[in-house]
Amino acid sequence: MTKVTRRSLLKGGAAFAAGTTLGAPMIWAQNIKDVTLRQFGTGVSNLNDVANKVKEDLGFTLEMTALDSDSVTQRAATQPNSFDIADIEYWICKKVWPTGNLQAMDTSKIKNYDKIVGIFRSGKLTPESSIAQGTAPHTVGFTDGPDGTGFVDHESGWMTLIPTIYNADTLGIRPDLIGRPINNWHELLNPEFKGKASILDISSIGIMDMAMVVESMGEYTYPDKGNMTREEIDLTMKIFTEAKRNGQFRAFWKSFDESVNLMASGEVVIQSMWSPAITAVKSKGVECVYQPLEEGYRSWGGGIGLSSALTGLERDAAYEYINWYLDGWVGGYLMRQGYYSAVPETSKNYMSENEWGYWFEGKPATDTITSPTGDALAQAGDVRDGGSFEDRMGAVACWNAVMDENQYMVRKWNEFIAA
Amino acid sequence: MLKNNTFIGWLMALPIMAVLVFFLVLPIAMIVMVSFWKATEFSIIPAFDLGNYEFLFGSNVTYRVFFNTFKYAFLTWVFTLSIGFTVAYFLAFHVRSQTWQIVLFLLCTIPFWTSNIIRMISWIPFLGRNGIANSTLISWGVIDQPLDWLLFSDFAVILAFVHLYTLFMVVPIFNTMMRIDTSLIEAARDAGASGAQILWNVIIPLTKPGIMIGTIFVVTLVMGDFITVRFMSGSQSANVGRLISNDIALLAYPSAAATAVVLLLTVLLVIGVMLRFVDIRKEL
Numbered sequence: 001m002t003k004v005t006r007r008s009l010l011k012g013g014a015a016f017a018a019g020t021t022l023g024a025p026m027i028w029a030q031n032i033k034d035v036t037l038r039q040f041g042t043g044v045s046n047l048n049d050v051a052n053k054v055k056e057d058l059g060f061t062l063e064m065t066a067l068d069s070d071s072v073t074q075r076a077a078t079q080p081n082s083f084d085i086a087d088i089e090y091w092i093c094k095k096v097w098p099t100g101n102l103q104a105m106d107t108s109k110i111k112n113y114d115k116i117v118g119i120f121r122s123g124k125l126t127p128e129s130s131i132a133q134g135t136a137p138h139t140v141g142f143t144d145g146p147d148g149t150g151f152v153d154h155e156s157g158w159m160t161l162i163p164t165i166y167n168a169d170t171l172g173i174r175p176d177l178i179g180r181p182i183n184n185w186h187e188l189l190n191p192e193f194k195g196k197a198s199i200l201d202i203s204s205i206g207i208m209d210m211a212m213v214v215e216s217m218g219e220y221t222y223p224d225k226g227n228m229t230r231e232e233i234d235l236t237m238k239i240f241t242e243a244k245r246n247g248q249f250r251a252f253w254k255s256f257d258e259s260v261n262l263m264a265s266g267e268v269v270i271q272s273m274w275s276p277a278i279t280a281v282k283s284k285g286v287e288c289v290y291q292p293l294e295e296g297y298r299s300w301g302g303g304i305g306l307s308s309a310l311t312g313l314e315r316d317a318a319y320e321y322i323n324w325y326l327d328g329w330v331g332g333y334l335m336r337q338g339y340y341s342a343v344p345e346t347s348k349n350y351m352s353e354n355e356w357g358y359w360f361e362g363k364p365a366t367d368t369i370t371s372p373t374g375d376a377l378a379q380a381g382d383v384r385d386g387g388s389f390e391d392r393m394g395a396v397a398c399w400n401a402v403m404d405e406n407q408y409m410v411r412k413w414n415e416f417i418a419a
Numbered sequence: 420m421l422k423n424n425t426f427i428g429w430l431m432a433l434p435i436m437a438v439l440v441f442f443l444v445l446p447i448a449m450i451v452m453v454s455f456w457k458a459t460e461f462s463i464i465p466a467f468d469l470g471n472y473e474f475l476f477g478s479n480v481t482y483r484v485f486f487n488t489f490k491y492a493f494l495t496w497v498f499t500l501s502i503g504f505t506v507a508y509f510l511a512f513h514v515r516s517q518t519w520q521i522v523l524f525l526l527c528t529i530p531f532w533t534s535n536i537i538r539m540i541s542w543i544p545f546l547g548r549n550g551i552a553n554s555t556l557i558s559w560g561v562i563d564q565p566l567d568w569l570l571f572s573d574f575a576v577i578l579a580f581v582h583l584y585t586l587f588m589v590v591p592i593f594n595t596m597m598r599i600d601t602s603l604i605e606a607a608r609d610a611g612a613s614g615a616q617i618l619w620n621v622i623i624p625l626t627k628p629g630i631m632i633g634t635i636f637v638v639t640l641v642m643g644d645f646i647t648v649r650f651m652s653g654s655q656s657a658n659v660g661r662l663i664s665n666d667i668a669l670l671a672y673p674s675a676a677a678t679a680v681v682l683l684l685t686v687l688l689v690i691g692v693m694l695r696f697v698d699i700r701k702e703l
Binding site: 249251253418 | 667
């Protein structure tokens with residue numbers, strides 16, 4: 001009862017604060033300073049800059065732990081008391097949600113809920129867009145109530161994850177070492193790049209890249225890449241095992257840094273890659289392109305989930321944090337790394353016109369574009385690889401996924417690595 | 420009276436018993452138990468199920484991976500033994516002053532002041548396609564094209580293993596060599612034996628316990644390793660350790676436990692066979 005009163009008080013305050021201080025979050029209670037929230041997730045958004053800014057803006061302490069995707073899944077599924085906030089991807093959510101280790105979040109407490117892009121709500125970027133294959137975020141984004149254990153296909157008011165970050169992934173290439181245009185996924189297995197290709201060794205993401213390649217080669221068209229049958233998995237693995245035995249791959253990478261090193265050192269000229277890895281290679285002064293391909297992008301999305309053990313003041317602080325997250329500062333920070341924010345319009349306030357034009361609208365840069373850490377990434381006149389937000393997110397062919405045959409796939413993946 | 424003595428004997432052995440039971444026997448018993456359990460993607464179910472073992476022995480990947488593990492262990496053993504023996508021989512018989520022996524021995528340990536991982540990873544930029552090794556060879560005119568097999572290959576894996584573990588061979592061999600009574604060598608020399616004969620008939624037999632201890636270190640370390648194989652092969656090769664670590668990463672604890680049990684038995688078997696040849700108790 002007291003909590004309800006307190007909550008409505010806070011909400012009233014929030015509206016007031018929004019009107020007066022341009023959405024700068026307020027410290028509600030002195031004791032919130034003693035709150036420490038433990039967040040863990042993949043390296044992409046577990047940034048110390050964010051923790052520092054939280055301390056500055058909200059007053060409480062955010063402890064960050066960055067792990068690889070497999071470890072994140074493992075921890076979320078097996079150690080619910082080891083974290084307060086899980087910063088995970090939607091396909092991980094599909095695996096973790098049924099364990100009951102996360103709690104549903106009330107969207108009425110999310111100030112910018114209405115401004116969250118359609119991908120995470122109806123599944124559609126624009127009313128006309130079609131929904132890509134795989135674990136599309138909206139399919140695992142909602143549950144039926146505060147104690148929901150399943151997923152529902154409409155905006156129920158209870159979210160499993162509050163979306164924070166997403167992007168469209170494709171192959172990264174070294175144009176200076178390749179010297180010709182690359183337009184299709186099948187180039188990954190082109191013998192021309194024998195011993196100079198790489199793919200990531202995270203099964204649930206790697207299999208999707210493989211599927212994009214297999215389709216592009218014209219070997220097979222999957223009814224649903226995100227949910228393959230055993231035969232389809234076998235076929236996919238056979239093609240890649242053969243390529244591996246022929247020495248197509250230089251290495252497989254598992255962590256972000258490995259992919260950067262492979263590319264920057266010239267060990268690899270074409271590989272699956274993540275956007276900020278491209279940024280990191282470029283900031284070393286090495287030419288690197290996040291090559292848009294005809295078949296489209298493999299996309300992924302991440303969000304923040306709350307541990308089911310989180311209650312009381314800590315939970316209030318967590319909601320505070322989520323609202324702050326969607327308020328634009330983090331969004332701007334992430335967008336300047338090449339990701340997208342779930343609420344792009346608030347991020348705009350924290351980006352210069354040049355940055356917004358380059359990263360979001362696909363316009364030529366009017367001045368040097370720098371990363372959040374200050375490295376120059378693009379010069380005046382450069383255009384972002386793949387163009388605008390609508391061009392990139394509108395060309396998503398599939399989402400990172402967990403399949404019904406996941407365990408079989410994982411075993412096959414292990415065999416592929418050992419082959 | 421006698422009865423009382425036995426009792427006191429047991430009592431004195433109790434602390435070490437307790438330590439061994441809690442930290443050795445129980446964990447291994449747990450692993451054996453879990454290896455019969457079943458797993459779904461995010462939960463493990465207590466059961467008595469042979470499925471993990473069936474899958475393990477039914478997959479030809481397992482055999483390939485075990486073969487790979489033995490291959491790494493054997494090749495690493497050959498190289499660490501020949502290098503380790505030579506170094507120990509030099510230290511024990513060629514360096515006369517004890518001060519210099521200690522100085523040179525400490526010199527051998529300097530690389531071990533940094534972490535394993537650092538020592539291993541520092542090979543990567545060195546051996547890479549545009550790394551120091553390749554660019555040096557090209558500038559000397561030895562090769563025209565960079566050698567790709569220097570990095571992310573079995574060669575790189577073995578090289579890293581040898582680099583990491585040679586000291587484990589040097590130390591016990593050096594130790595046994597220092598205990599060899601020099602009058603035996605003098606006697607052999609007086610009896611007209613050549614240098615090679617002394618080495619083969621006197622030194623090597625007397626050094627066997629040290630060689631065996633070093634071998635046990637190297638073989639168990641290499642067979643249990645996964646991170647060196649992952650980094651130096653660029654994730655392209657697998658040994659049993661990687662199989663286990665992959666399973667753990669994917670929450671398949673029972674399957675990881677089953678693999679661990681098989682690996683444990685294999686290593687015990689290997690060590691058992693080795694101990695048939697040499698009585699290392701002499702050394703202790």
